[in-house]
Amino acid sequence: MAKVNSYEKTVVxxxxxxxxxxxxxxxxxxxxxxTSACVAPGPQAxxxxxAPSEEPVNIQIWWRLRPTIEGAIQVFEETxxxxxxxxxxxxxxxxxxxxxxxxxxxxxxxxVSYQNRHTFRQFASRNLYRPIEDLLERDNLDKGNFMAGPIxxxxxxxxxxxxxxxxxxxxxxxxxxxxxxxxxxxDVGPETWDDIMEMAxxxxxxxxxxxxxxxxxxxxxxxxSDQLLIYAMENGGVSQSEDxxxxxxxxxxWVEALEWCVHMIDEFGGGNAAASSFMEGxxxxxxxxxxxxxxxxxxxxxxxxxxxxxxxDLDYDGTGLMPVSAANEGAQVNWSCGWTFVIDPNTELVxxxxxxxxxxxxxxxxxxxxxxxxxxxxxxWARQQLPGxxxxxxxxxxxxPAMQFMLDEYYAVLPERQKLMMExxxxxxxxSVGCGQIAGLAAAELWIGFKNAWxxxxxxxxxxxxxxxxxxxxVQKALDAAWENLESA
Amino acid sequence: MTTAxxxxxxxxxxxxxxxxxxxxxxxxxxxLAFVIGPVVASFVLGxxxxxxxxxxRWVGLANYIELFTDDQRFGMSMGNTLYYVLVFVPFHVIIAxxxxxxxxxxxxxxxxxxxxxxxxxIVPIVAGAILWVWILQPEWGLINSTLRMVGIEGPLWLASLxxxxxxxxxxxxxxxxxxxxxxxxxxxGVPQHLYEAAExxxxxxxxxxxxxxxxxxxxxLFFILVLSVIASFQVFTTAYVxxxxxxxxxxxxxxxxxxxxxxxxxxxxxxxxxxxILFVAxxxxxxxxxxxxxxxxxxxxxxx
Numbered sequence: 001m002a003k004v005n006s007y008e009k010t011v012v013x014x015x016x017x018x019x020x021x022x023x024x025x026x027x028x029x030x031x032x033x034x035t036s037a038c039v040a041p042g043p044q045a046x047x048x049x050x051a052p053s054e055e056p057v058n059i060q061i062w063w064r065l066r067p068t069i070e071g072a073i074q075v076f077e078e079t080x081x082x083x084x085x086x087x088x089x090x091x092x093x094x095x096x097x098x099x100x101x102x103x104x105x106x107x108x109x110x111x112v113s114y115q116n117r118h119t120f121r122q123f124a125s126r127n128l129y130r131p132i133e134d135l136l137e138r139d140n141l142d143k144g145n146f147m148a149g150p151i152x153x154x155x156x157x158x159x160x161x162x163x164x165x166x167x168x169x170x171x172x173x174x175x176x177x178x179x180x181x182x183x184x185x186x187d188v189g190p191e192t193w194d195d196i197m198e199m200a201x202x203x204x205x206x207x208x209x210x211x212x213x214x215x216x217x218x219x220x221x222x223x224x225s226d227q228l229l230i231y232a233m234e235n236g237g238v239s240q241s242e243d244x245x246x247x248x249x250x251x252x253x254w255v256e257a258l259e260w261c262v263h264m265i266d267e268f269g270g271g272n273a274a275a276s277s278f279m280e281g282x283x284x285x286x287x288x289x290x291x292x293x294x295x296x297x298x299x300x301x302x303x304x305x306x307x308x309x310x311x312x313d314l315d316y317d318g319t320g321l322m323p324v325s326a327a328n329e330g331a332q333v334n335w336s337c338g339w340t341f342v343i344d345p346n347t348e349l350v351x352x353x354x355x356x357x358x359x360x361x362x363x364x365x366x367x368x369x370x371x372x373x374x375x376x377x378x379x380x381w382a383r384q385q386l387p388g389x390x391x392x393x394x395x396x397x398x399x400x401p402a403m404q405f406m407l408d409e410y411y412a413v414l415p416e417r418q419k420l421m422m423e424x425x426x427x428x429x430x431x432s433v434g435c436g437q438i439a440g441l442a443a444a445e446l447w448i449g450f451k452n453a454w455x456x457x458x459x460x461x462x463x464x465x466x467x468x469x470x471x472x473x474x475v476q477k478a479l480d481a482a483w484e485n486l487e488s489a
Numbered sequence: 490m491t492t493a494x495x496x497x498x499x500x501x502x503x504x505x506x507x508x509x510x511x512x513x514x515x516x517x518x519x520x521l522a523f524v525i526g527p528v529v530a531s532f533v534l535g536x537x538x539x540x541x542x543x544x545x546r547w548v549g550l551a552n553y554i555e556l557f558t559d560d561q562r563f564g565m566s567m568g569n570t571l572y573y574v575l576v577f578v579p580f581h582v583i584i585a586x587x588x589x590x591x592x593x594x595x596x597x598x599x600x601x602x603x604x605x606x607x608x609x610x611i612v613p614i615v616a617g618a619i620l621w622v623w624i625l626q627p628e629w630g631l632i633n634s635t636l637r638m639v640g641i642e643g644p645l646w647l648a649s650l651x652x653x654x655x656x657x658x659x660x661x662x663x664x665x666x667x668x669x670x671x672x673x674x675x676x677x678g679v680p681q682h683l684y685e686a687a688e689x690x691x692x693x694x695x696x697x698x699x700x701x702x703x704x705x706x707x708x709x710l711f712f713i714l715v716l717s718v719i720a721s722f723q724v725f726t727t728a729y730v731x732x733x734x735x736x737x738x739x740x741x742x743x744x745x746x747x748x749x750x751x752x753x754x755x756x757x758x759x760x761x762x763x764x765x766i767l768f769v770a771x772x773x774x775x776x777x778x779x780x781x782x783x784x785x786x787x788x789x790x791x792x793x
Binding site: 095098101102104105123126127128273276277278280281444445448451452455456459461462478485489 | 538540541542543626627628629645647648649650733735736737738749752753754755
C-alpha cells in the first residue's frame with residue numbers, strides 16, 4: 001500500500017503521461033532484472049555450509065519417481081526426524097538433463113538430484129555438481145568400497161562429483177526353448193559374431209517368405225539409440241583417445257561394427273524395411289519381442305534378468321560376456337552405466353543433502369526399498385496370476401556393503417538360473433568400461449552421433465563410413481569447443 | 490464571505506487514466522519481464538557463446554556466420570520445416586474449408602458432427618501424438634491394417650525416411666477442427682441476400698461459391714493462412730514426442746534443432762541466433778502475405 005500512496009503522490013505532482021509511466025515501469029523492471037541477473041550463484045564451499053538446525057529442515061530431491069522410492073523416503077524421514085523431503089521428478093535424464101541444468105543455471109536447482117552417468121563428466125566439467133571430496137574425506141567414506149568403474153565415471157580432473165547409486169551393464173540373452181528347437185545347446189550362448197551368424201538363420205522362423213521369429217536383430221530393444229556402442233566395443237572400438245581430446249568413432253572398428261549390423265539385418269533380418277516394421281511394432285509397448293518369444297537372441301541390459309522372469313513361457317538364459325568379433329576374440333567386453341546422486345552447487349543445505357546421500361547408498365536404503373519393492377512384486381505376481389514365488393531382483397547398488405546386503409537378502413534366494421545370471425552380471429562389472437569415461441566432455445553430442453550414424457546406415461541414407469564420418473565431425477567439433485572453453489575459463 | 494473551494498487534485502480524465510494504468514501495471518510488468526526482457530536477452534545472446542552454466546562470452550557474428558557457412562543441420566532442418574509448411578498449410582486450409590462447407594448445412598444432428606470434427610483439436614498434443622504413434626504403427630496400426638485389407642502394403646511411416654514427414658503432417662491435419670470452426674463462423678457471416686441476388690442473376694451453385702462465398706470468406710482464409718504458416722514454422726511437439734527428429738534426422742525440424750542446441754547441447758547463444766533467423770524469416774513471409782493479400786482478399790468495408 002505504501003508504494004501505491006507514494007506513486008499517487010508523484011502522479012499528483014507531475015501528472016500521468018504514457019511516456020513517463022512507461023519510463024518508470026521499464027526502469028523499475030529493468031533494475032529488478034539487472035539486480036537479479038547480477039547475483040551470481042557459485043559453488044558452495046564446505047566451510048560455508050549451513051549448520052544443522054534444531055527444526056526439521058526440508059530438502060528438495062529430484063528423482064525418478066516410483067512407489068518404491070516414495071516408500072523408501074518415508075523410512076528415511078522416520079529415521080531422520082530432523083529432515084523432511086520434498087520429492088520431485090527429474091524428467092528426461094538419460095542422454096541429458098535439461099530440467100536439472102536450467103534449474104541450476106537459474107539458481108533454483110534441487111538440493112540433491114539423481115543423475116545418469118551418460119553425460120556426467122560433461123556436466124561436472126561445467127560446474128553443475130558440487131564436488132564432494134571434502135565430505136567424503138571428513139566422513140571417512142572410502143572410495144574403495146564402491147565399484148571402481150562408477151567412481152571413475154564420476155571423477156573429473158581428480159575430483160569426485162557424485163555418489164554412485166546403481167549400476168548396470170549390457171547383457172546378452174537367449175531363448176533356451178528356441179535353442180533346443182533349433183538343435184543348439186541351450187546352456188551355451190554365442191561367444192563370437194561368427195557364432196551369432198551361424199545361429200541366427202537356424203533360429204529364424206518363416207511363414208512363407210516372411211520372417212515371423214527373428215534369430216537375432218542388432219537394433220534391439222526397440223527405440224534404444226546407443227546400440228552401436230556395444231557392437232563397436234565388441235570389435236575393439238574405443239570412443240576417444242586417452243587424453244579425451246580426439247573422437248575416434250569413425251575408425252575401422254566402428255565402421256566394421258556398423259557394417260556388420262547392416263549386414264546382419266540385410267542377410268538374416270529380411271532387410272531394414274521388414275526388420276524395422278517388425279521392431280516398430282514393439283515401440284512404446286511394455287514388453288519387448290524377446291519377452292514375447294519373437295526374437296531368440298538379444299543384446300540388452302542386466303536389469304532385464306528379473307523382469308523377464310515375469311513371462312512364465314519364457315525360458316531364458318544370458319551372460320554379461322558380450323559376443324565379440326573375430327578380430328577381438330578372447331576379449332572381455334562390456335560397458336556399464338547407472339544412476340548417481342549429486343548435490344546442487346548452489347544449495348545451502350549441503351549437510352542435509354549429504355546425510356540423505358549417505359543413507360541412500362547404504363544397506364538401510366536397500367532394505368527399505370527392497371521391503372516396499374518385494375511387496376509390490378508380490379502384488380504384481382498375484383495380479384498377473386503368475387505361477388510360483390515372485391522373482392525379485394532389484395537394481396544392484398554400487399556401494400559394496402549395500403551390495404553384500406543385496407546379495408544376502410535378495411539375490412541369494414533367486415532361482416538358480418537367475419542367481420547364476422546375476423553372478424555373471426556382477427562379474428561383467430569388473431571388466432566393463434564406464435559410460436562416463438566413454439562419453440567424455442562432448443557426451444550429449446556423442447549419444448546423438450550414435451543415433452544419427454545408426455539410423456543413417458540402417459536406412460541406407462549413408463554408408464557406415466559416411467554416417468560415422470558425419471557423426472565424428474559433429475562430436476569432434478563439440479569436443480574441441482569444450483576443451484577450448486575449459487582451458488580459457 | 491466566500492470561501493475558496495479546494496481545487497480537485499486530479500481531474501476526472503487523469504483519475505481515469507491512472508486507474509487504467511494501475512490495472513494495466515501487472516500485465517505491463519509481466520510483459521516487460523517475461524516477453525520484452527527475454528526477447529532483448531535472446532537478441533544479445535545471439536552474439537555470444539553462452540552455455541547456460543558458464544559465463545557468456547561475446548563472439549560477435551560468429552554464431553550467424555557458423556549457421557550459414559558451417560552448419561549442415563541448419564539447412565537440413567530448415568528444409569524439413571519448409572517441406573512441412575508447404576505441404577501442411579495448403580491441405581490445412583483446404584480441409585478446414587471443405588469441412589466447414591460440409592458442416593454449414595442445415596441437417597439433423599449437425600451440432601454433433603461439428604463437435605466430432607472439433608474434438609481432435611482440443612486433445613492435448615502429446616496425448617494425440619502418442620495415439621498417432623499407434624495409429625501409424627506399420628505392423629498392426631489402424632492405417633496399415635486398413636490398407637492391408639484392400640491389398641495395399643502400407644509404408645513404415647515414422648520409421649521411413651520418405652514417409653516420416655507426411656506421417657506427421659497427416660497427424661497435424663487431424664487437428665484441423667479449430668480452423669474449421671473459424672471458417673464456419675466466416676461462412677455464417679456471409680449475408681444471405683448476396684446469394685439470393687446471385688441466384689436471381691442466374692448464378693449456379695459453383696458460381697455462387699466462386700463469386701460470393703470465396704470472396705466473402707477471403708479475410709477468414711487469409712487469417713488462417715497467416716496463422717498456419719507461423720505455427721507450421723514452429724512445429725516441434727509432435728516430432729519431439731513421435732520421432733525425436735529421426736529416422737536419420739528426416740523429421741529434425743527447425744524448432745527441434747533449436748531446442749536440441751539450447752537444452753541438450755547447452756549452446757544457448759547459438760540457439761538464440763537461430764531463433765532470430767526464424768523470427769526474421771517468418772516476419773518476412775508474413776509481410777509478403779500481407780502485401781499479396783490485396784490481390785485476393787476482399788474486405789467489404791474497403792469496397793464500400
